[in-house]
Amino acid sequence: MHGRFILHTVIKLWGTRGMNIGKLAKNSGVSAKTIRYYESIGLLPPASRSANGYRVFEDSDLQTLRFIQRARGLGFSVKDVLHLLSLWRDPGRSSSEVKALARRHMEHIDTRIDDLQTMRRVLDDLAHRCHGDSHPECPILDTLAGANANVDTGSEEKS
Amino acid sequence: MHGRFILHTVIKLWGTRGMNIGKLAKNSGVSAKTIRYYESIGLLPPASRSANGYRVFEDSDLQTLRFIQRARGLGFSVKDVLHLLSLWRDPGRSSSEVKALARRHMEHIDTRIDDLQTMRRVLDDLAHRCHGDSHPECPILDTLAGANANVDTGSEEKS
DNA sequence: CCTTGACCTTCCTGTGCATGGAAGGTTTAT
DNA sequence: ATAAACCTTCCATGCACAGGAAGGTCAAGG
Secondary structure (H helix, E strand, C coil), X not given: CHHHHHHHHHHHXXXXXCECHHHHXXXXXXXXXXXXXXXXXXXXXXXXXXXXXXXXXXXHHHHHHHHHHHXXXXXCCHHHHHHHHHHHHCCXXXXXXXXHHHHHHHHHHHHHXXXXXXXXXXXXXXXXXXXXXXXXXXXXXXXHCCCCCXXXXXXXCCC | CHHHHXXXXXXXXXXXXXXXXHHHHHHHCCCHHHHHHHHHCCCCCCCEECCCCCEEECHHHHHHHHHHHHHHHCCCCHHHHHHHHHHHHCCCCCHHHHHHHHHHHHHHHHHHHHHHHHHHHHHHHHHHHCCCCCCCCCHHHHXXXXXXXXXXXXXXXXX
């Protein structure tokens, strides 16, 4: 009696749970194309297939996909996401490892912000010095041409 | 005798003005590989060739390369640099066009800075809340997994 | 004269992160 | 029967180069 109920429930849940790639795409907000891509690079495990060859996904795939989405949204590379996923699935992980990964990523972000801000400052200065009228004279072009002032573009030569 | 000497000298001088790709690379700090690439996509005009098929560059190419370098250093895309180069070479340009291009680029940079700063703030917050010890508990992973905060409770399922 | 090594050439592949499309099979609805 | 809405694989594209293979060229030295 009891066993039969459980079996029934299991079968029912089992039958209800699988979804095709389109549904997973809708549920996750990640395109079917990208889901296949994630599978191909190992971010998602290879989905099982139904008789017609269609991929069948489970709820766990949806969870994984959402995890990936959030991590990518924070700028983590696919490689980092792979690492984060493995840490997530590892009950024996230490949070220090996760934190270290996050910090390395933050440093990377900081570098990029600094680079962009340097560019922004230079551009802002140049734009302010450019009249922006119908005449051809333009300090922006002059500077790019290396006319007079030495502009530090942030990327120094290495020779 | 004399004529031959002069001819020799002329040829030698002529030969001195042009440079091979290696020298241009050294003088500009741009790799030979990249110089060829720039030529292939039209950033640099097709270089003339000497009898052996080697590219021969002039000082004008060096100037152009430096222009490209500075523009790239300011984050302009290759496409934008193409535009900037054409404006640079156009005596009938109006500085307003240059300025507009620069401003569009600045807006783009601002957007990227904002995005990165948002990521940075979130990461910083998560990192602060993570103990970073030998235990597995980690708010970073919890957040990526969608543990607590604003996770839709999934009451709008539709199959 | 021949070799060595530093040049140079073209062509193909790989990077990161997908996106777009072609060509075709399957399922469902009308 | 046919359309539409799915699904499949494989190939191409974009950015801005870098790496390397396979081979031609040139100057110096034994």
